[in-house]
Amino acid sequence: MKKIGTGLFFIFLCTLVFTRDYSKEFMDYFKSDYRPIDYRSMEKLLIDWEKERPDDPEMLIGYFNYYVNRDLEMFPAMGKADDGKYYGAYLQKNFNNDDVIKGISFLDKALVKNPQRLDIHFGKCSTLLQARFYKEGIKAILDLLNTSVKVNNEWLWTNNVPIQEDGEAVLLDGINGYFAILFNNFEYVKDDLGNLAKKLEQLYPNNLISINQTANYYSYSGNNKKAIELLEKGHKLDKNDYIILGNLGYLYEEKKNYKAARTCYEKMLKIDNPQSKQYAKEYLEALNKKDRRTGRSKKD
Missing domain, CATH: 1.25.40 (Serine Threonine Protein Phosphatase 5, Tetratricopeptide repeat)
Structure with a gap:
């Protein structure tokens, strides 16, 4: 994206x-x-x-x-x-x-x-x-x-x-740049931001920026299930969107579904984009450290 x-x-x-x-x-x-x-x-x-x-x-x-x-x-x-x-x-x-x-x-x-x-x-x-x-x-x-x-x-x-x-x-693309400020002040604007997320979902349900930022809102609100549903939808729309994949992997880690998270990061590694590959390596390295600390198999 x-x-x-x-x-x-x-x-x-x-x-x-x-x-x-x-x-x-x-x-x-x-x-x-x-x-x-x-x-x-x-x-x-x-x-x-x-x-x-x-x-x-x-x-x-x-x-x-x-x-x-x-x-x-x-x-x-x-x-x-x-x-x-x-x-x-x-x-x-x-x-x-x-x-x-x-x-x-x-x-x-x-x-x-x-x-x-x-x-x-x-x-x-x-x-x-x-x-x-x-x-x-x-x-x-x-x-x-x-x-x-x-x-x-x-x-x-x-x-x-x-x-x-x-x-x-x-x-x-223009609106996308505003969300960092808004999420940085989430507790103050969460109700208004919720209205914005719903409007994006209503008007632009298949736009990847809309999907990603709406998913971010649900994640910040504690509804990771809804956020994952949206990001999975985004991934189906564009298999090469590494931002969607990265956020999806992060949320799977939050749910302790490390196998699904690893799958997301490995997909990022295969995307023909230097930034995607770099992020994927960093995420996989961090995930491997978790594996070593907990004694989990990489297949778990």
């Missing part, structure tokens, strides 16, 4: 490759030349832009970036970032919550007339989660999923350029 990150809100900002003069002037403020950004001048530009093109979605995105960035504080920290993936040095971000809410209001305004703008949806979801508005972020993802049905996954990007790739794949 291909996994892609959705990118931080600043990356979202940097993808706004504008073609008109107002857009170019706005993006020039964010050029990395180590000079402080003149937000007062930026605000004047946005006011002029709004007067001339009040319904321009790129202008509304500009206001969003203006509010979200103007009081943003960033400093180095050590530990696990909000996504919980790695321990180490990372850049801690402190948002002005009032500014985030104000900025999001401009994205909401843009989406009223431009519901197919996937970049705006992603920017909204990503920013809410980074600013620790977790429940609001989940609601934004649910709104996005409902919109995907209404527009038949026919998405637009910056400057209303149609997305040429498969719309469902782009949508779910």
Whole structure:
């Protein structure tokens, strides 16, 4: 299963490759030349832009970036970032919550007339989660999923350029990147996350990302039986998805069904993918250590 990150809100900002003069002037403020950004001048530009093109979605995105960035504080920290993936040095971000809410209001305004703008949806979801508005972020993802049905996954990007790739794949690849943050805050959002998992299962029952993340939800909730059922379904859909196999093997280990776990890892070893083979070797080595400690036969 291909996994892609959705990118931080600043990356979202940097993808706004504008073609008109107002857009170019706005993006020039964010050029990395180590000079402080003149937000007062930026605000004047946005006011002029709004007067001339009040319904321009790129202008509304500009206001969003203006509010979200103007009081943003960033400093180095050590530990696990909000996504919980790695321990180490990372850049801690402190948002002005009032500014985030104000900025999001401009994205909401843009989406009223431009519901197919996937970049705006992603920017909204990503920013809410980074600013620790977790429940609001989940609601934004649910709104996005409902919109995907209404527009038949026919998405637009910056400057209303149609997305040429498969719309469902782009949508779910993007959403996939949000789950690490959500699972890292599971106890706080478990009910909302449950609603999200059910929505994914309802709308995209045969998508591997949907299956995997829904299975993760059931596993976190203590329902490993349901999680295994979903992952087995995913494996039938794609025998070479090593993420599905790895998660399936892990859950079988949790149930102490080491024979089934070993089967999953050995299948991973045969997949023509270097990462799959590496993970399989690590998992099998760990499983063999368990065998040596308990005196089990590898066939048990």
